[in-house]
Amino acid sequence: MLKKSMILLASLLVATSLCLAQEKTNQQPVVKKTPIKQTSAASGKEMYSQYCAPCHGTDGKGAGPAASSMKVMPTDLTQLARKHDGKYPANSVASVLKFGSGPASHGSADMPVWGPLFKSLDKYHETVVQQRISNLVSYIDSLQAK
Helix, strand or coil: CHHHHHHHHHHHHHHHHHHHHHHHHHCCCCCCCCCCCCCCCCCHHHHHHHHHHHHHCCCCCCCCCCHHHCCCCCCCHHHHHHHCCCCCCHHHHHHHHHHCCCHHHHCCCCCCCHHHHHHHHCCCCHHHHHHHHHHHHHHHHHCCCC
């Protein structure tokens, strides 16, 4: 009887361990959200590196270190012009940065809406906010596949 109880207990322990291990591997990585850091409004590259590259990657192809934790993979920014008949959609990119693109294209609120965040960096300086967006849009343009 003791032997059967020990086998049952050992089996239960193994089953519980397997369930816990399976549960742990099924958990999705989580995007760590941090406060926005000040960057130079004059450098689209610096802003891209700080704000965009964690998700879109340094090359803009959508494979940054945080991309795997997203519900929907980040957009390949190098293909924006190609997807718009060879013309880079600067106004659309600026609009997404200022106002967001809505849940349909991102699947979640993973991508921040940068307009209000830039305003928090440059309070009472709308010109600097516009400069940030313009320089970031120009830098993303430079990433377009040829």
